[in-house]
Structure formats: C-alpha cells, structure tokens
Amino acid sequence: MMKICMSVCQQPLPPPQLDFSPARLNPNFLSLNLHPPKDKVVIIMGATGTGKSRLSVDLATRFPAEIINSDKIQVHQGLDILTNKITAEESCGVPHHLLGVLPPNADFTAANFRQMANLSVESILSRGKLPIIVGGSNSHVEALVDDEDYRFRSKYECCFLWVDVSMPVLHGFVSERVDKMVEKGMVEEVREIFDLWDTDYTRGSRKAIGVPELDSYFRAEPFLDSREREELLREVIEDVKRNTCALACRQRQKIERLVRAKKWSIQRLDATAVFRQRRSTVDADVAWERLAVGPSTHALSRFLLSAPRGERNMARCLVA
Structure with missing residues (x-):
C-alpha cells in the first residue's frame, strides 16, 4: 500500500466529490436507521394544584391519547375529595389508568408503579394511542424513566412538560x-x-x-x-394548607433537581398569570390556552413529527 508523507504535502488534499444526484442514490439510503425507532411517551410534571390533570385532558382531546396517573395517593380507592381526583366530567371521556385501582391500605412503592406503568404504556401503544403520564409523585416518575438498566429510555422517547406556577401565587x-x-x-x-x-x-x-x-x-x-x-x-x-404548600415546594425542588443534576430536558410552561386571573373564569381560560395548552400542543406536535420517515404517517394521524 502506498504511503503519503504528510511533510511533503504543502496543500491539503481536496475533499472527494460525491455524487448525491437521485440517479446515483440507493432509494433506501436516506431512510437507513441504525437504531430501531422508539415509541413516544409524554410526561406532564408539576407541583400540586398547578393544573397537570387539566393539561393532560386538554392534550388528550387534541391527540388520540390515554392518561396514566402517577400520583401515589390517587392510585388508591376512596378519598376522592381530599386527593382532588379528576371527576368523570372533567376527564371528558379520556381513559385514565392507575387511578383509584388499589385498596386504601395497599402498599404502592416506586417499583410497583414502574411495573404497572410499563404495562399501561404497552397497552396504550398497542391500541395506537399516545401514553400521557401525569401526576405529582416525581420520585415514582424518576424511578420509571431512569430505571436501573435504563430500559425505559431504550424503548421510549419522552416529551417532558412542566406546568409551573410561582410559589406565592400557588400558595x-x-x-x-x-x-x-x-x-x-x-x-x-x-x-x-x-x-x-x-x-x-x-x-x-x-x-x-x-x-x-x-x-x-x-x-x-x-x-x-x-x-x-x-x-x-x-x-x-x-x-393542611401549610403542609400542602410545603409539599408543592418539595415537588418543585425535585423537578429543578431533575433538570439541574440529571439533565432532563423539560419544557417549562409558566402558568402563573392563569392563577393571578382566577377570579375571572373567562380571562383565566384565555390565559390557560395561551400559556399552557397552546405551547404544549405545539411542542407535542413537533415531538410526534420528529419521528423517522417510516413512523411519520402514524405521527401525522396522531397530530390530526
């Protein structure tokens, strides 16, 4: 094999001229995907009271989706008022999973949630629907997404949405x-x-x-x-009010830690103005659409349409 002495070369070699004309390209070349495509999952996070459940239903009425509850208290039967469970009317017919399914005294660990949530995700995807995971138990969500061997991330691509409200207003x-x-x-x-x-x-x-x-x-x-x-x-x-506000602070700090320490890419939706205008239902609804629903719908549309070419037809159906 001939060797080229670099000290002799005064000018860099010109780059090879490649022919990218359609006639020379293999039609399968551009669609070649070395990694199998991942199914998509949406995860909505936020402190208690910020409107996570409302946003999940808003999105599930715009995209063919089903919702998985990640609140470790709402998974139990009973205490619907105390735990502020979404009502049948509020759910707008959108199927909800892991909501009020366990006896009141049953243990529900992060490992339990991981197992049940994975089964729910697979079930929803098998019906051609988009799984939306929503709830305030961030430790359970973290245990699901960053499991020990990162199997969840190897199978699914996640879109993280964070509904945030300034603490004084939220309190x-x-x-x-x-x-x-x-x-x-x-x-x-x-x-x-x-x-x-x-x-x-x-x-x-x-x-x-x-x-x-x-x-x-x-x-x-x-x-x-x-x-x-x-x-x-x-x-x-x-x-009860003080302890609920303290919980909201801890939940917000946990999300900030996921962003800062674990480098989760989470889109923050600042809904503070919505709560400042809560005395006027009309103004609050307009602000909610502008600050939460609109940006998250746009983000979710881009997320679904970012699929490889082979998946885009399904993604367009989801977005339609």
Whole structure:
C-alpha cells in the first residue's frame, strides 16, 4: 500500500466529490436507521394544584391519547375529595389508568408503579394511542424513566412538560382549594376512614395530607364544646394548607433537581398569570390556552413529527 508523507504535502488534499444526484442514490439510503425507532411517551410534571390533570385532558382531546396517573395517593380507592381526583366530567371521556385501582391500605412503592406503568404504556401503544403520564409523585416518575438498566429510555422517547406556577401565587390558590374541599365534604370523607385504634399513617391513602392532621380533631371532638371544636377544626385546616404548600415546594425542588443534576430536558410552561386571573373564569381560560395548552400542543406536535420517515404517517394521524 502506498504511503503519503504528510511533510511533503504543502496543500491539503481536496475533499472527494460525491455524487448525491437521485440517479446515483440507493432509494433506501436516506431512510437507513441504525437504531430501531422508539415509541413516544409524554410526561406532564408539576407541583400540586398547578393544573397537570387539566393539561393532560386538554392534550388528550387534541391527540388520540390515554392518561396514566402517577400520583401515589390517587392510585388508591376512596378519598376522592381530599386527593382532588379528576371527576368523570372533567376527564371528558379520556381513559385514565392507575387511578383509584388499589385498596386504601395497599402498599404502592416506586417499583410497583414502574411495573404497572410499563404495562399501561404497552397497552396504550398497542391500541395506537399516545401514553400521557401525569401526576405529582416525581420520585415514582424518576424511578420509571431512569430505571436501573435504563430500559425505559431504550424503548421510549419522552416529551417532558412542566406546568409551573410561582410559589406565592400557588400558595394562595392551594389555600382556597382546601377551603373548597372542606365545603365539598372533605372532613366527613376522612371521618369515614378514621379508626380510633389505628394510628398508622404510613400506608396507602392514609398517607395523604389531611388524614393525619384530622386525626387529632376526631380524637378530641367528643370532649369539646361547639366553640372549641370549631376552633380546633380551623387550626387543623390551617395545618393542611401549610403542609400542602410545603409539599408543592418539595415537588418543585425535585423537578429543578431533575433538570439541574440529571439533565432532563423539560419544557417549562409558566402558568402563573392563569392563577393571578382566577377570579375571572373567562380571562383565566384565555390565559390557560395561551400559556399552557397552546405551547404544549405545539411542542407535542413537533415531538410526534420528529419521528423517522417510516413512523411519520402514524405521527401525522396522531397530530390530526
């Protein structure tokens, strides 16, 4: 083989002239894909009260999709008011998976969620639908996406959407929401599962914020007059609000950690203006469409149409 001495060459060799004319190209060349195409999954994240469930339904009514709940409390049966489960009317006919499917006292670990969510994703994809995973249990979502051997990421391409609201504004909304939950019968709902002899609040739906707080009220109630009961209940409700706000802060910090430390590519949707205008339903709905639904629909359309050529026909059907 002839060797070229680089010290003799004063000028770089010209690049080879390649013929990219259609007549010379193999028709399968451009569509060659060395890696098998991945199915697509959407994951909606955010602190409690930011509108994650609403956005998931909005997207599922624009794209043929089904929703997988990733909230570790809402997976249990009961406490629909306390856990703010989406209602049949709010779901707009969109199928929801892992919502109210386990007994109240059942354990539900991150490993349990990973197994059940994977089965749900496969089931949804088998019907030609788009899986949308939504919920506030970010530790469960992380365990699913970044599993031990990264099998999830090897099979699926993920589109992460983060509905964010500034904490002071969100705290005001959360406080109002707790008051509305009380009006809907939250206290009576929790009273139904109260057990005088059971003080274990580490299992199942009994871990939900509001259950341990109301325990002290139910235990003291028989020994108090009406004024004292009213005062104690007011204090307990304030505890529920504070603990819910603290949960929202932790959830937001967890998402920030996923972005900062684990380099998750998450599209942030700032919905603060929506909550500032919540006194006016019309203005809030307009802001929600502009700040949350519109940008996420655009992002999801691009995400689905980024598939290799062989997948684009299906993607266009999903977008249509």
